[in-house]
Amino acid sequence: MSGTCVYVSNAESKDIFAFRMDPGSGLLDLIERVAVPGTDLPSPTSLPMAVSPDRRFLYAALRSPPFVASSFAIDPSGGRLSLLATTALPCAMAYIVTDRSGRFLLSASYTDARLDVHAIDPAGRISAGPIQTTPTDPKAHCLVIDAANRFAYCAVLGADRVLQLVLDAASGTLAPNSPASVATRAGAGPRHLAFHPNGRFLYLLAQTSATISAYRIEPGSGELAEIETIATLPAHFLGEANAADIHVTPDGRFLYASERQTSTIVGCRVDPASGFLEPIGRWNTETTPRGFAIDPRGRFLLAAGLDSSQVAVHAIDAETGALALHARYPVGGMPNWVEIVDLP
Numbered sequence: 001m002s003g004t005c006v007y008v009s010n011a012e013s014k015d016i017f018a019f020r021m022d023p024g025s026g027l028l029d030l031i032e033r034v035a036v037p038g039t040d041l042p043s044p045t046s047l048p049m050a051v052s053p054d055r056r057f058l059y060a061a062l063r064s065p066p067f068v069a070s071s072f073a074i075d076p077s078g079g080r081l082s083l084l085a086t087t088a089l090p091c092a093m094a095y096i097v098t099d100r101s102g103r104f105l106l107s108a109s110y111t112d113a114r115l116d117v118h119a120i121d122p123a124g125r126i127s128a129g130p131i132q133t134t135p136t137d138p139k140a141h142c143l144v145i146d147a148a149n150r151f152a153y154c155a156v157l158g159a160d161r162v163l164q165l166v167l168d169a170a171s172g173t174l175a176p177n178s179p180a181s182v183a184t185r186a187g188a189g190p191r192h193l194a195f196h197p198n199g200r201f202l203y204l205l206a207q208t209s210a211t212i213s214a215y216r217i218e219p220g221s222g223e224l225a226e227i228e229t230i231a232t233l234p235a236h237f238l239g240e241a242n243a244a245d246i247h248v249t250p251d252g253r254f255l256y257a258s259e260r261q262t263s264t265i266v267g268c269r270v271d272p273a274s275g276f277l278e279p280i281g282r283w284n285t286e287t288t289p290r291g292f293a294i295d296p297r298g299r300f301l302l303a304a305g306l307d308s309s310q311v312a313v314h315a316i317d318a319e320t321g322a323l324a325l326h327a328r329y330p331v332g333g334m335p336n337w338v339e340i341v342d343l344p
Contacts, residue, residue: 207243265301313328
């Protein structure tokens, strides 16, 4: 490993801050600030990113017209970004992800209710048009793909459903699984998803109910079976919940989720055998934590404050999972996405 880098995308300033990260201390050192090309219009609502499985490329998608996705090469010696190409997108994409081979970019449109698949060439450039478009119910959001590159799942906030999809690894295309979706509680607003590293469980964070639902993934079929749903806000909370992001530590012991109204991150201990969650605490973080990430060693959690224009580095206690604020760094306007990459 030649180093660890942190990339923070900023919707208002339409740029990416690149940091070197000390894997021992979690401290960051700014490398560069890279503009994301595409528009002079007012800021998009977010600037989602994705990193290729081989960690050679980073992709960023602007959510204001003209809608584009930019491909960047990651310098393996230092983490700097070099723009390779900018590709027009048919609409605003709330979430982008590569398949496990890195040959396809899959995206979900919240505004246009669709999933698109674009091919990625060996040089990391995105194809000029989608090779497949799949209509969804309103407000498609997070789209994730399992480690075997067989099944995909998409949270559809406006329909209170999680789509269950089969991925053709050769063509990159998606087809409905059987059944094609699982329903959440009415009005829950399913938003983001995270796999447990053992591949047996999938966790769903609902935006409007601020709940976390745990699902068992049935071997062979990929079908989801709900095993529990827990609240992430205290019972006395009377405001309008606005949960955002969810991640599991690489060792699978802890799960964290962010909530924007309270500017907090809640933590849970995970039972790797059953998938059940045990709440362990709640911690203050940056104002409006829309996106966060956990470093590859599970030692630090980095949260981006949409309304503070800063990133907080929290140390994760290896025994208890408790978070401790370690450092804060200024970034661009409206930071909303964090990627942490061990350079190849």
